[in-house]
Amino acid sequence: MRKLTVALALLATVVAAPVLAAEVGAKPDRQAWSFSGPFGMFDRAQLQRGLKVYREVCASCHGLKYIAFRNLVQPGGPGFSDAEARAIAAEYQITDGPDDTGEMFERPGRLSDHFPPPAPNEQALRSRFGGALPPDLSVITKARSYESGLAIGLLDFFRQYQEHGADYVYALLNGYEDPPADVEIDGAQAWNRYFPGNRIAMVPPLSDEQVEYTDGSPQTVDQYARDVAAFLAWTAEPHMEARKRIGFQVMIFLIVFAGLLYFTKKKVWADAHA
Amino acid sequence: MSGHETFQPQNKALAWFERRLPVFGLLHSSFVAYPTPRNLNYWWTFGGILSVMLVVQLVTGIVLVMHFVPTSAGAFDSVEHIMRNVNYGWLLRYIHANGASMFFLAVYIHIFRGLYYGSYKDPREVLWILGVILFLLMMATAFMGYVLPWGQMSFWAATVITNLFSAIPLVGDAIVTWLWGGYSVDEPTLKRFFSLHYLLPFVIFGVVLLHVWALHVVGQNNPDGIDVKSNKDTVPFTPHATVKDSFGLICFFILFAWFVFYIPNYLGHPDNYIPANPLQTPPHIVPEWYFLPFYAILRAIPSKLGGVVAMFASIAVLVFVPWLDTSKVRSARYRPLYRQFFWILLIVCIGLGYLGAKPPEGGYVIAARLLTAYYFIHFLVILPLLGYIETPKPLPASISESVLKKHAGAPAAAGAVRSPERNG
Ligand code: HEM
Numbered sequence: 001m002r003k004l005t006v007a008l009a010l011l012a013t014v015v016a017a018p019v020l021a022a023e024v025g026a027k028p029d030r031q032a033w034s035f036s037g038p039f040g041m042f043d044r045a046q047l048q049r050g051l052k053v054y055r056e057v058c059a060s061c062h063g064l065k066y067i068a069f070r071n072l073v074q075p076g077g078p079g080f081s082d083a084e085a086r087a088i089a090a091e092y093q094i095t096d097g098p099d100d101t102g103e104m105f106e107r108p109g110r111l112s113d114h115f116p117p118p119a120p121n122e123q124a125l126r127s128r129f130g131g132a133l134p135p136d137l138s139v140i141t142k143a144r145s146y147e148s149g150l151a152i153g154l155l156d157f158f159r160q161y162q163e164h165g166a167d168y169v170y171a172l173l174n175g176y177e178d179p180p181a182d183v184e185i186d187g188a189q190a191w192n193r194y195f196p197g198n199r200i201a202m203v204p205p206l207s208d209e210q211v212e213y214t215d216g217s218p219q220t221v222d223q224y225a226r227d228v229a230a231f232l233a234w235t236a237e238p239h240m241e242a243r244k245r246i247g248f249q250v251m252i253f254l255i256v257f258a259g260l261l262y263f264t265k266k267k268v269w270a271d272a273h274a
Numbered sequence: 275m276s277g278h279e280t281f282q283p284q285n286k287a288l289a290w291f292e293r294r295l296p297v298f299g300l301l302h303s304s305f306v307a308y309p310t311p312r313n314l315n316y317w318w319t320f321g322g323i324l325s326v327m328l329v330v331q332l333v334t335g336i337v338l339v340m341h342f343v344p345t346s347a348g349a350f351d352s353v354e355h356i357m358r359n360v361n362y363g364w365l366l367r368y369i370h371a372n373g374a375s376m377f378f379l380a381v382y383i384h385i386f387r388g389l390y391y392g393s394y395k396d397p398r399e400v401l402w403i404l405g406v407i408l409f410l411l412m413m414a415t416a417f418m419g420y421v422l423p424w425g426q427m428s429f430w431a432a433t434v435i436t437n438l439f440s441a442i443p444l445v446g447d448a449i450v451t452w453l454w455g456g457y458s459v460d461e462p463t464l465k466r467f468f469s470l471h472y473l474l475p476f477v478i479f480g481v482v483l484l485h486v487w488a489l490h491v492v493g494q495n496n497p498d499g500i501d502v503k504s505n506k507d508t509v510p511f512t513p514h515a516t517v518k519d520s521f522g523l524i525c526f527f528i529l530f531a532w533f534v535f536y537i538p539n540y541l542g543h544p545d546n547y548i549p550a551n552p553l554q555t556p557p558h559i560v561p562e563w564y565f566l567p568f569y570a571i572l573r574a575i576p577s578k579l580g581g582v583v584a585m586f587a588s589i590a591v592l593v594f595v596p597w598l599d600t601s602k603v604r605s606a607r608y609r610p611l612y613r614q615f616f617w618i619l620l621i622v623c624i625g626l627g628y629l630g631a632k633p634p635e636g637g638y639v640i641a642a643r644l645l646t647a648y649y650f651i652h653f654l655v656i657l658p659l660l661g662y663i664e665t666p667k668p669l670p671a672s673i674s675e676s677v678l679k680k681h682a683g684a685p686a687a688a689g690a691v692r693s694p695e696r697n698g
Contacts, residue, residue, distance in 0.1 A: 143547035247535025261521040
């Protein structure tokens with residue numbers, strides 16, 4: 001027992017060790033996402049609104065290179081019809097070629113095309129923002145997270161919380177505020193509570209009434225941010241619904257199978273213990 | 275390898291084949307008639323679980339390779355292509371990525387099982403050392419696999435770990451350049467890691483065969499750590515061990531499926547969804563969870579060379595455990611002092627894992643040094659001394675007696691303390 005006490009004392013030193021302040025932003029709050037939890041699924045209308053926000057606001061600076069227009073029709077996504085997706089694609093001009101004379105040419109988008117990039121190359125994009133790069137948003141909700149500490153982290157295993165990235169994007173878009181009085185900031189930057197280091201080269205992209213919603217949802221920054229974050233959760237994990245659905249079937253199968261094996265095992269071993 | 279029965283094929287064709295290559299007899303004697311101790315508990319199901327996990331990694335890995343592009347420009351995109359466009363590609367990749375973690379979870383349980391029940395002792399030293407080799411091969415395989423998706427953590431973990439070799443005096447820098455195939459981690463590094471990541475699992479497969487062979491020569495240890503004396507002490511592998519192992523495996527798969535289908539990125543690092551960027555170092559470079567205790571040991575030592583030596587020594591010391599442990603009794607069940615130190619060691623290893631995830635500053639470093647020191651003291655000082663100062667509890671006379679006692683609730687048989695070793 002004395003050894004155990006020593007071990008616990010050692011462990012206490014570990015846990016009490018000073019916490020280091022790295023350059024991190026404020027911790028985002030958790031949101032009630034429709035797609036969280038074992039049965040959580042995407043809200044089609046929300047994904048469609050999120051796409052609208054992306055196309056009308058974010059797309060001028062951020063790419064979405066892993067998403068093709070055909071994905072918009074795919075089950076488990078925003079649920080557009082084939083014709084609707086074709087119409088969206090056709091609104092874009094895609095560079096194709098070379099043609100028979102060796103020239104590149106522009107043509108309207110098709111289902112197989114991907115969302116076009118905001119600039120022909122990274123340098124062109126960076127030069128618009130004083131060297132900062134607006135990242136491609138396809139997997140952004142899996143590429144961002146925040147620390148919740150050991151206890152909450154362990155709890156997240158049981159309640160299957162995986163929506164940290166969406167929380168962050170939502171918080172970031174709502175996180176603009178005036179810089180502290182003693183901080184100088186130039187016009188190309190803004191102050192954001194949630195961005196690591198707070199100085200962000202993305203000036204507030206959203207404002208109320210900026211994007212028109214036809215389904216009666218509120219036209220507020222808060223709602224836009226929520227919708228686009230949900231949309232980006234889908235672009236990062238387009239097969240999430242299939243994954244959870246198959247997962248449920250697999251779980252049921254495994255649990256029933258384990259039960260059968262358990263009783264078989266008991267029967268087989270009954271004589272071995274007698 | 276004498277079983278309860280021998281294999282006598284009834285089918286003519288089978289008998290013809292068997293006379294020429296007795297492969298079915300080998301399978302039968304190894305996995306059907308093979309006698310297993312009657313008192314094995316569920317900690318003994320992890321060997322089978324590990325074998326299945328190896329096959330899972332091989333099968334998913336081979337299909338992933340069909341779609342993976344091992345170039346610095348193409349790797350990240352190809353993994354996203356697998357996740358999005360390949361039929362059930364997301365499933366393959368999530369099984370493979372989480373499968374590596376489950377593989378390590380199983381191997382850690384397997385190793386600590388061995389430490390608890392003294393499975394490394396005479397006559398199982400070679401079996402144990404083959405296990406340590408398997409562990410090293412797994413670490414190399416998983417490390418190189420983690421580099422393949424070519425995310426930020428892939429790139430920077432590769433940089434940090436390969437850089438360790440520069441600590442070697444005189445030739446260090448030359449070795450690192452040779453490992454990289456250039457002057458930094460780049461496409462040549464990715465390509466050689468890809469090649470070796472494909473190769474090593476097959477080497478593992480070969481060593482697993484040796485490991486199982488060695489096991490079947492000396493027989494399994496058991497929770498009482500005493501030798502099998504008669505047929506009454508064993509049950510045939512099939513159906514007894516087969517059904518028990520299957521039950522253990524399926525329970526393990528429930529945990530596996532929990533990760534794969536519901537929290538597939540729980541164990542991963544978000545930075546690995548950012549494409550590798552040689553110009554931008556992530557604020558904290560952390561390895562996968564299963565390397566964290568070793569990472570803590572590496573950083574606990576103030577000198578780079580010292581850290582590297584300590585890290586490798588922490589694994590190498592396991593090779594010598596059969597000789598460092600001087601006790602004649604195998605199982606911690608009958609070793610009241612060792613049992614306590616076992617649990618302390620486990621807590622220390624978990625503590626090291628926790629520290630490996632923390633930045634190497636302030637109190638974390640001090641704690642990591644203390645725990646590192648304790649880790650080595652356990653193996654180099656405590657383990658040898660215990661054999662001399664500890665009075666073991668009386669051992670049961672035989673496995674069957676101990677099983678019957680447990681199930682009948684009969685009073686303890688007063689078996690004298692004997693040396694169970696060296697009597698086959
Ligand atoms: C000992 C068994 C193995 C272990 C422990 C292992 C481990 C890993 C790990 C940790 C990753 C990174 C996963 C990620 O974060 O995306 C990976 C990726 C990969 N592995 Fe393996 N692996 C094993 C066997 C194999 C085999 C046998 C093959 C092929 C023959 C293979 C092919 C691949 C490929 C193509 C990738 C890159 C795709 C991806 O990142 O998902 N692996 N492996």
